[in-house]
Amino acid sequence: MSMVIEARGLVRHYPSDGPPIRAVDGVDLVVEAGEAVSVMGPSGCGKSTLLHLLGGLERPDAGELHLAGARVDGLSETQWARFRRRNVGFVFQAFHLVDELTAVENVELPALLVGGSRRGARRRAMELLERLGVGDRGGQLPDHLSGGERQRVAVARALINEPMVVLADEPTGNLDSRATGDLLRLLGEVRQALLIVTHDARVASTADRLLTMRDGAIVAQTRLGAGTSVAGLLAELADLGGDR
Amino acid sequence: MRSPALAARLAGRNLRRRPGQALLLLLTLTIATGVLGVAMSVYGSADAPWDRTWRATDGFHVSFVVYHPPDEAGDRGLVAELRRRASRLTDAPGVVAAGGPWSHLYGSVRVAGGDEDLTAEVRDPGPYPVDQPLVTDGAWLGDGGGVVLEGGLAATLRAGAGDTVTIQGRPFPVRGVAETVSRGRFPLSRPAQVWVTPETASHLRDLGMREEGFELQLRLADPGAAAEFVAAHEALTAVPSATSVVAFMETWRQRRADSHADIDIVAGTLFAAGALIAILTVATASVLVAGRMAAQVRQVGTLKAVGVTPRQIVLALLVEHLAIAAAATAAGLGIGRLLAPPIAETSVTVLGRPEPPPLAVTRVAVVAAVAAAVVLLGTVRPALRGIRQSTLRSLTAGPRPPRHPGRLAGLAARTGIPLPGVLGLRSAWRRPGRLLTNATGLALGVAMIVVALALRDSLDLLDLRPPEPGHAASDAAVAVLYDQIRTIVLGAAGLLLVLATINAWIVAAFAARDAARNQAVLRAVGATPRQTVTALVVSQLGACAIAVAAGIPLGLGLWSLMEGGDLPEAEVSGRSLVLLAVAVPAVFAAIVSVPARLLARRPLAPTLAYE
Numbered sequence: 067m068s069m070v071i072e073a074r075g076l077v078r079h080y081p082s083d084g085p086p087i088r089a090v091d092g093v094d095l096v097v098e099a100g101e102a103v104s105v106m107g108p109s110g111c112g113k114s115t116l117l118h119l120l121g122g123l124e125r126p127d128a129g130e131l132h133l134a135g136a137r138v139d140g141l142s143e144t145q146w147a148r149f150r151r152r153n154v155g156f157v158f159q160a161f162h163l164v165d166e167l168t169a170v171e172n173v174e175l176p177a178l179l180v181g182g183s184r185r186g187a188r189r190r191a192m193e194l195l196e197r198l199g200v201g202d203r204g205g206q207l208p209d210h211l212s213g214g215e216r217q218r219v220a221v222a223r224a225l226i227n228e229p230m231v232v233l234a235d236e237p238t239g240n241l242d243s244r245a246t247g248d249l250l251r252l253l254g255e256v257r258q259a260l261l262i263v264t265h266d267a268r269v270a271s272t273a274d275r276l277l278t279m280r281d282g283a284i285v286a287q288t289r290l291g292a293g294t295s296v297a298g299l300l301a302e303l304a305d306l307g308g309d310r
Numbered sequence: 311m312r313s314p315a316l317a318a319r320l321a322g323r324n325l326r327r328r329p330g331q332a333l334l335l336l337l338t339l340t341i342a343t344g345v346l347g348v349a350m351s352v353y354g355s356a357d358a359p360w361d362r363t364w365r366a367t368d369g370f371h372v373s374f375v376v377y378h379p380p381d382e383a384g385d386r387g388l389v390a391e392l393r394r395r396a397s398r399l400t401d402a403p404g405v406v407a408a409g410g411p412w413s414h415l416y417g418s419v420r421v422a423g424g425d426e427d428l429t430a431e432v433r434d435p436g437p438y439p440v441d442q443p444l445v446t447d448g449a450w451l452g453d454g455g456g457v458v459l460e461g462g463l464a465a466t467l468r469a470g471a472g473d474t475v476t477i478q479g480r481p482f483p484v485r486g487v488a489e490t491v492s493r494g495r496f497p498l499s500r501p502a503q504v505w506v507t508p509e510t511a512s513h514l515r516d517l518g519m520r521e522e523g524f525e526l527q528l529r530l531a532d533p534g535a536a537a538e539f540v541a542a543h544e545a546l547t548a549v550p551s552a553t554s555v556v557a558f559m560e561t562w563r564q565r566r567a568d569s570h571a572d573i574d575i576v577a578g579t580l581f582a583a584g585a586l587i588a589i590l591t592v593a594t595a596s597v598l599v600a601g602r603m604a605a606q607v608r609q610v611g612t613l614k615a616v617g618v619t620p621r622q623i624v625l626a627l628l629v630e631h632l633a634i635a636a637a638a639t640a641a642g643l644g645i646g647r648l649l650a651p652p653i654a655e656t657s658v659t660v661l662g663r664p665e666p667p668p669l670a671v672t673r674v675a676v677v678a679a680v681a682a683a684v685v686l687l688g689t690v691r692p693a694l695r696g697i698r699q700s701t702l703r704s705l706t707a708g709p710r711p712p713r714h715p716g717r718l719a720g721l722a723a724r725t726g727i728p729l730p731g732v733l734g735l736r737s738a739w740r741r742p743g744r745l746l747t748n749a750t751g752l753a754l755g756v757a758m759i760v761v762a763l764a765l766r767d768s769l770d771l772l773d774l775r776p777p778e779p780g781h782a783a784s785d786a787a788v789a790v791l792y793d794q795i796r797t798i799v800l801g802a803a804g805l806l807l808v809l810a811t812i813n814a815w816i817v818a819a820f821a822a823r824d825a826a827r828n829q830a831v832l833r834a835v836g837a838t839p840r841q842t843v844t845a846l847v848v849s850q851l852g853a854c855a856i857a858v859a860a861g862i863p864l865g866l867g868l869w870s871l872m873e874g875g876d877l878p879e880a881e882v883s884g885r886s887l888v889l890l891a892v893a894v895p896a897v898f899a900a901i902v903s904v905p906a907r908l909l910a911r912r913p914l915a916p917t918l919a920y921e
């Protein structure tokens with residue numbers, strides 16, 4: 067399998083009144099194509115910062131980052147934007163849909179940004195919304211959708227350009243248990259490399275591999291199999307001092 | 311804590327926390343109050359010097375004037391009858407002294423190489439119980455002939471005692487120069503005036519000067535009763551409708567009001583400019599307060615959650631803005647006192663040095679009322695809207711999401727407009743109140759530019775017009791006055807545009823803040839910073855488009871109201887209007903792109919991590 071994400075010695079420090087906060091402190095990470103990786107750890111351990119670094123929403127202070135075979139840590143804002151629209155899909159806890167755009171317009175946005183035809187983008191967006199079970203909500207503004215519906219629209223938006231990697235930051239954080247179950251089934255169908263930052267052991271257990279972070283570093287890696295239980299994961303996290 | 315005390319504390323804290331916004335509001339408000347302050351101080355600044363001359367010359371309280379065109383024979387019998395009627399007035403109850411009737415001769419005097427209309431008032435050497443002209447150079451009428459020049463004529467000719475003037479083509483020695491309130495100053499008041507003795511008048515008649523009427527001047531026991539006196543005796547001025555003889559009576563107050571038309575026109579223009587600027591300042595205050603309320607909505611929620619009442623919150627905002635209004639009133643009146651004298655000194659009608667009238671309570675109250683009205687109009691609506699929001703909604707903050715997808719943007723998307731443009735159009739109508747406020751301000755600025763352009767073209771035509779025989783010097787003085795007005799209109803247009811620019815900047819800055827999350831989302835899904843800047847600029851251009859579409863016809867309409875009188879008709883060229891229609895949006899786009907660019911430079915992660 068080919069490597070989709072390769073990070074070497076990734077560092078991101080934030081200045082503070084005292085010593086700098088080491089949000090990400092020398093992370094090495096490899097994610098293969100089609101692999102699902104979940105990241106868990108206590109609040110403030112650097113999970114979200116790592117995700118932002120991998121998606122170019124933040125710049126590393128040091129280290130190398132390769133995505134889809136290209137070195138990206140030195141890209142400019144504009145280069146990152148162009149790279150991201152083709153190769154990276156984001157799913158956020160707060161959904162982050164554009165309020166002025168309808169559901170289908172939100173989904174087709176990345177396709178239009180890469181220069182696709184309006185008709186083609188609209189067709190693909192509708193297909194994705196149908197597949198995700200919200201085809202009848204395409205003409206609604208985000209404010210008129212439920213949390214679960216919004217997150218499905220966000221997933222559709224992340225997938226429309228068939229990126230190499232989907233980065234999901236607490237994707238179930240604002241969902242009830244039923245919507246969470248639905249979303250997990252959907253994410254299970256994603257063929258792209260998937261990196262999920264989560265506090266939820268049930269979400270983490272759906273991945274192929276679990277990374278545990280503490281103080282900006284990956285302190286454990288666990289290969290998850292069909293027999294991995296949520297209770298086992300929670301116990302493992304407790305041993306590492308993580309929260310649940 | 312009682313409401314006023316809490317409101318004062320909250321207001322004081324807000325002023326300290328946001329000095330930039332307070333200063334911006336103070337600046338815009340001071341521009342309005344400053345212009346009004348200048349207008350207030352210019353208006354009436356010729357009254358004190360006029361009063362001084364009036365007192366020094368024992369000026370009239372009531373004047374009885376008869377005029378008949380010198381080119382026509384006139385009705386000698388009627389004029390003689392009017393002279394008899396006038397003489398009867400000297401014994402009327404309330405009259406304590408009379409001067410005249412003085413005969414007036416019509417002719418011409420040479421000024422700057424041309425002939426100007428001239429009135430020679432025929433007087434014996436005096437002294438006179440009413441209107442004893444104040445000699446400022448040389449001597450009054452007496453033996454040996456010669457003429458005494460009215461002060462404005464002497465200033466125009468740069469002539470004084472011992473010089474000669476050319477009247478009816480013949481040189482006459484100047485005995486002296488004198489000021490009086492019975493005539494306005496040449497050249498804005500015409501014809502020019504000289505005083506001559508009966509002997510010189512006889513010589514002038516031989517040279518072709520003709521009778522054109524007379525004036526009788528009266529002093530009353532009670533100057534305040536002048537208007538009643540005129541009303542009681544107006545029947546004496548009655549003349550048959552078919553005659554060309556004109557007879558009328560006038561009070562000293564009427565003559566004073568007519569004596570300095572140039573200052574009144576300048577003050578009137580400044581008042582109009584100040585009013586327009588005040589209207590625009592309402593827009594600025596409104597945008598600032600609305601933006602502040604949007605920014606403080608979470609704080610308002612917190613205050614409401616801990617039990618502060620909506621009334622206290624509005625009171626705090628009002629106290630804060632009324633304090634700014636008070637400061638702007640003081641600054642505006644101070645600016646008026648400083649700037650009024652140099653402006654009034656350009657007048658050619660003032661008898662002596664102009665003096666701004668004292669700061670009467672009414673004048674202070676007018677400026678203060680304008681400043682207070684501006685902040686009240688700008689504050690109350692957005693403040694009330696802010697506090698009407700539910701406490702929970704306030705605590706969750708963020709701009710209100712739209713209720714319907716924008717149809718215009720949908721249409722634009724189908725017509726193939728680039729994606730950033732469509733995204734901009736999507737959010738263009740998100741804050742319709744702000745958009746219209748912004749558009750109003752810009753439209754006023756655009757309208758004033760159109761008026762200034764029309765005025766420029768009209769005055770250029772006026773410059774090209776050949777001077778009319780008999781009052782070229784007056785026409786030149788009028789041209790100078792129009793030039794002053796053009797400067798004021800251009801200055802007002804400039805100030806309006808400065809305010810409109812400040813408005814545009816504030817609106818764009820608040821729009822950028824509102825759009826921060828959406829812009830970050832757009833960038834997260836692959837929009838480049840340039841695309842997000844374009845989207846934000848497009849979202850703001852709607853106001854500019856409305857402003858140009860409304861401002862140009864508004865300006866043309868205002869100009870059509872101003873046309874007439876001595877101004878030649880002028881049409882603003884289509885080329886100028888097209889240039890304006892292109893330049894205003896271009897400048898506007900450049901201004902609003904600055905906050906958009908600043909937003910595009912902000913890191914994405916903190917914006918997306920928030921919530």
